Amino acid sequence: xxxxxxxxxxxxxxxxxxxxxxxxxxxxxxxxxxxxxxxxxxxxxxxxxxxxxxxxxxxxxxxxxxxxxxxxxxxxxxxxxxxxxxxxxxxxxxxxxxxxxxxxxxxxxxxxxxxxxxxxxxxxxxxxxxxxxxxxxxxxxxxxxxxxxxxxxxxxxxxxxxxxxxxxxxxxxxxxxxxxxxxxxxxxxxxxxxxxxxxxxxxxxxxxxxxxxxxxxxxxxxxxxxxxxxxxxxxxxxxxxxxxxxxxxxxxxxxxxxxxxxxxxxxxxxxxxxxxxxxxxxxxxxxxxxxxxxxxxxxxxxxxxxxxxxxxxxxxxxxxxxxxxxxxxxxxxxxxxxxxxxxxxxxxxxxxxxxxxxxxxxxxxxxxxxxxxxxxxxxxxxxxxxxxxxxxxxxxxxxxxxxxxxxxxxxxxxxxxxxxxxxxxxxxxxxxxxxxxxxxxxxxxxxxxxxxxxxxxxxxxxx
Amino acid sequence: xxxxxxxxxxxxxxxxxxxxxxxxxxxxxxxxxxxxxxxxxxxxxxxxxxxxxxxxxxxxxxxxxxxxxxxxxxxxxxxxxxxxxxxxxxxxxxxxxxxxxxxxxxxxxxxxxxxxxxxxxxxxxxxxxxxxxxxxxxxxxxxxxxxxxxxxxxxxxxxxxxxxxxxxxxxxxxxxxxxxxxxxxxxxxxxxxxxxxxxxxxxxxxxxxxxxxxxxxxxxxxxxxxxxxxxxxxxxxxxxxxxxxxxxxxxxxxxxxxxxxxxxxxxxxxxxxxxxxxxxxxxxxxxxxxxxxxxxxxxxxxxxxxxxxxxxxxxxxxxxxxxxxxxxxxxxxxxxxxxxxxxxxxxxxxxxxxxxxxxxxxxxxxxxxxxxxxxxxxxxxxxxxxxxxxxxxxxxxxxxxxxxxxxxxxxxxxxxxxxxxxxxxxxxxxxxxxxxxxxxxxxxxxxxxxxxxxxxxxxxxxx
Numbered sequence: 001x002x003x004x005x006x007x008x009x010x011x012x013x014x015x016x017x018x019x020x021x022x023x024x025x026x027x028x029x030x031x032x033x034x035x036x037x038x039x040x041x042x043x044x045x046x047x048x049x050x051x052x053x054x055x056x057x058x059x060x061x062x063x064x065x066x067x068x069x070x071x072x073x074x075x076x077x078x079x080x081x082x083x084x085x086x087x088x089x090x091x092x093x094x095x096x097x098x099x100x101x102x103x104x105x106x107x108x109x110x111x112x113x114x115x116x117x118x119x120x121x122x123x124x125x126x127x128x129x130x131x132x133x134x135x136x137x138x139x140x141x142x143x144x145x146x147x148x149x150x151x152x153x154x155x156x157x158x159x160x161x162x163x164x165x166x167x168x169x170x171x172x173x174x175x176x177x178x179x180x181x182x183x184x185x186x187x188x189x190x191x192x193x194x195x196x197x198x199x200x201x202x203x204x205x206x207x208x209x210x211x212x213x214x215x216x217x218x219x220x221x222x223x224x225x226x227x228x229x230x231x232x233x234x235x236x237x238x239x240x241x242x243x244x245x246x247x248x249x250x251x252x253x254x255x256x257x258x259x260x261x262x263x264x265x266x267x268x269x270x271x272x273x274x275x276x277x278x279x280x281x282x283x284x285x286x287x288x289x290x291x292x293x294x295x296x297x298x299x300x301x302x303x304x305x306x307x308x309x310x311x312x313x314x315x316x317x318x319x320x321x322x323x324x325x326x327x328x329x330x331x332x333x334x335x336x337x338x339x340x341x342x343x344x345x346x347x348x349x350x351x352x353x354x355x356x357x358x359x360x361x362x363x364x365x366x367x368x369x370x371x372x373x374x375x376x377x378x379x380x381x382x383x384x385x386x387x388x389x390x391x392x393x394x395x396x397x398x399x400x401x402x403x404x405x406x407x408x409x410x411x412x413x414x415x416x417x418x419x420x421x422x423x424x425x426x427x428x429x430x431x432x433x434x435x436x437x438x439x440x441x442x443x444x445x446x447x448x449x450x451x452x453x454x455x456x457x458x459x460x461x462x463x
Numbered sequence: 464x465x466x467x468x469x470x471x472x473x474x475x476x477x478x479x480x481x482x483x484x485x486x487x488x489x490x491x492x493x494x495x496x497x498x499x500x501x502x503x504x505x506x507x508x509x510x511x512x513x514x515x516x517x518x519x520x521x522x523x524x525x526x527x528x529x530x531x532x533x534x535x536x537x538x539x540x541x542x543x544x545x546x547x548x549x550x551x552x553x554x555x556x557x558x559x560x561x562x563x564x565x566x567x568x569x570x571x572x573x574x575x576x577x578x579x580x581x582x583x584x585x586x587x588x589x590x591x592x593x594x595x596x597x598x599x600x601x602x603x604x605x606x607x608x609x610x611x612x613x614x615x616x617x618x619x620x621x622x623x624x625x626x627x628x629x630x631x632x633x634x635x636x637x638x639x640x641x642x643x644x645x646x647x648x649x650x651x652x653x654x655x656x657x658x659x660x661x662x663x664x665x666x667x668x669x670x671x672x673x674x675x676x677x678x679x680x681x682x683x684x685x686x687x688x689x690x691x692x693x694x695x696x697x698x699x700x701x702x703x704x705x706x707x708x709x710x711x712x713x714x715x716x717x718x719x720x721x722x723x724x725x726x727x728x729x730x731x732x733x734x735x736x737x738x739x740x741x742x743x744x745x746x747x748x749x750x751x752x753x754x755x756x757x758x759x760x761x762x763x764x765x766x767x768x769x770x771x772x773x774x775x776x777x778x779x780x781x782x783x784x785x786x787x788x789x790x791x792x793x794x795x796x797x798x799x800x801x802x803x804x805x806x807x808x809x810x811x812x813x814x815x816x817x818x819x820x821x822x823x824x825x826x827x828x829x830x831x832x833x834x835x836x837x838x839x840x841x842x843x844x845x846x847x848x849x850x851x852x853x854x855x856x857x858x859x860x861x862x863x864x865x866x867x868x869x870x871x872x873x874x875x876x877x878x879x880x881x882x883x884x885x886x887x888x889x890x891x892x893x894x895x896x897x898x899x900x901x902x903x904x905x906x907x908x909x910x911x912x913x914x915x916x917x918x919x920x921x922x923x924x925x926x
Contacts, residue, residue: 169880
């Protein structure tokens with residue numbers, strides 16, 4: 001096991017600062033490890049308690065029997081340094097330092113000492129000033145955030161603690177699954193680039209998302225080089241806050257990072273192939289597409305709809321985002337015509353009209369996906385009495401699987417507008433590998449991000 | 464009763480084309496009228512059925528006893544003209560022509576005849592090619608859309624039928640209440656401007672939203688004049704699709720409207736004070752703020768948060784949208800300091816830190832709202848274990864009411880990020896008059912729209 005593998009797949013974890021009191025960070029982390037089904041060894045460390053939540057507790061890290069891969073540290077800052085030597089004796093690989101009270105409150109000295117000493121002993125440090133780390137395939141939830149997280153293929157690395165914890169809850173509540181959540185906090189040692197490298201190797205992670213306020217001064221070149229290598233392996237989507245001067249000032253008072261001018265970040269993202277989302281919602285919209293769907297080979301897109309209005313809205317978005325809405329060739333027009341009444345439109349957007357139910361959608365979607373002139377399909381639906389959203393979702397899932405089983409690998413994204421049943425159908429589609437969005441522009445934006453990444457990849461691989 | 468009052472408050476409705484078959488439009492409309500609690504007289508008209516859904520049915524409109532304010536027409540296009548004369552005999556004021564098969568399929572002649580004849584008899588026409596009309600305060604749901612609609616203060620006028628029906632479901636499912644939904648379809652007679660005039664007079668409507676694909680050629684000047692007068696009464700928010708050339712082409716094949724260049728619409732909106740939203744979601748985000756909150760007197764805004772990250776995100780959005788984040792004066796800083804730990808920040812964004820619970824939020828919000836240098840407050844929250852989202856929502860509602868009862872009339876908008884409980888708290892806040900959004904940028908964008916409208920209003924009233 002390499003040092004950094006221990007960050008996601010520790011065989012044993014000690015929690016220094018484990019507590020019996022339910023509201024304490026050192027208690028919540030232990031409970032979350034239990035709830036998430038972690039199967040490695042757990043060693044609570046607390047000098048005053050012989051037993052915590054049914055686990056034998058140890059008065060010090062030294063007294064823990066055997067080796068410890070990961071040491072979670074949740075004690076006051078001034079005591080953290082002592083833990084480093086003990087962790088080294090236990091052959092620990094990673095220190096996950098939850099404790100705050102370091103550079104974010106002016107104690108850069110303490111932080112530097114901590115890292116220097118850990119690195120001397122061959123250990124790496126996550127944090128300090130973080131909420132912890134999650135890796136769902138390993139049943140690892142060593143955080144004081146929510147206990148229940150939906151498992152999936154999206155990894156999140158976040159510089160903000162409160163936001164990261166809130167996003168753990170938010171993603172689960174909207175049905176978005178995560179592979180990993182890594183809180184980097186003060187980034188005294190490990191930062192976005194090295195964590196991304198670990199996740200680039202992780203077979204359970206398909207896409208990496210970053211919430212960035214600012215990287216550390218002097219690490220820009222390394223960030224670009226490493227992130228470029230990561231982007232060649234899998235897509236990285238970043239949301240960078242502190243774009244404006246006042247926002248940047250707020251960021252530096254928050255994380256102590258020097259946000260720097262936005263154009264510098266923009267250039268770094270472009271050079272490294274990192275896709276920049278302009279809102280958090282957009283970041284996850286794109287990540288959902290990358291997590292579940294194959295990349296399009298080109299930008300030739302067909303939009304299929306049952307409502308003219310949403311077709312127009314999606315067309316605007318497609319034009320603005322550089323998708324190419326092809327004029328369907330004659331054979332495809334003929335095929336589309338078979339699935340619509342005479343007043344439908346076989347142009348692109350293809351309007352099946354409000355008369356369309358499951359079979360019409362399936363027929364048109366199958367024809368589009370199979371046609372060699374089409375690189376990807378966006379399906380739109382306005383809730384009507386004619387086809388229940390659940391039935392349409394079922395038809396779309398079945399059609400997509402059938403076509404895929406016949407060897408066609410193209411992305412399909414869906415948008416549905418409607419009431420409660422439609423919202424349920426969106427989650428149903430999502431959980432079965434077809435990203436579905438409540439507004440048409442969001443599906444278009446995700447398809448555009450996939451195309452941009454594909455273009456970058458093609459260029460980077462041939463240069 | 465004026466002719467157009469009958470559109471929202473008809474005392475009696477005849478449904479020509481009422482049907483006993485559950486899937487027929489003429490059956491769904493009747494069922495929706497029943498479900499929505501309409502208390503006027505309902506006369507189903509059907510030559511073949513003596514009784515429909517418990518109502519006595521009439522073989523023709525002529526046979527209906529007494530007067531009829533509104534005639535809903537849901538029969539094939541070629542028979543619609545006959546209904547006009549009969550409706551006139553019944554002293555009808557408005558024809559709600561659901562039927563399609565007019566100009567949208569090339570039968571402009573039929574449509575023109577219909578309108579000419581109706582206008583000669585003193586009647587107005589809504590449609591044709593529409594899904595109907597809703598006015599929740601009157602228990603009126605004369606549509607074939609969803610039967611349950613949440614009552615509220617936002618009116619929607621939509622040119623797209625499928626989208627309008629879908630939005631009826633969508634708004635209810637996310638807790639957004641509507642006063643009216645008017646489907647204008649082909650706009651053979653009544654269009655956006657005249658319907659908006661009716662809604663401008665309606666005390667139950669606080670804000671009007673428009674989904675526009677294109678207005679009719681030659682009506683631009685009238686649109687600007689009338690909409691300007693409406694905007695002086697209450698805010699109007701429009702989402703115009705067909706911005707791009709391909710989108711505009713799709714729009715004209717959809718509604719037959721000549722979309723025209725986008726810059727013409729942009730100018731028309733600017734001249735008439737209509738606020739232009741760039742997505743449907745944004746349109747409703749803004750409308751929710753207008754529907755529930757007083758206008759700010761100026762652009763001096765304070766952001767209060769428990770998470771630095773969301774504070775930075777909101778600050779970026781505020782800067783980009785022209786809000787003025789004031790540097791709090793000393794007395795306000797002192798007041799803020801009372802509600803945060805030493806490592807909090809009394810700058811703007813005001814960071815109460817993750818330690819903040821209900822009392823800290825209440826104290827800081829009250830101080831900000833009451834301060835003469837502050838025109839509006841944006842409250843942000845990342846879900847933490849320290850304060851349950853429901854309790855925070857309760858504290859915010861209570862504080863806002865208290866301050867308002869003391870005579871302070873300023874807008875407060877909220878954004879909360881978190882899991883299921885947070886999502887419930889958002890709806891709880893919304894339903895109690897405090898618009899709440901799942902992402903910070905959306906609260907900022909709504910505040911900015913309020914400020915733009917206030918600025919326009921000030922200028923328009925003094926010119």
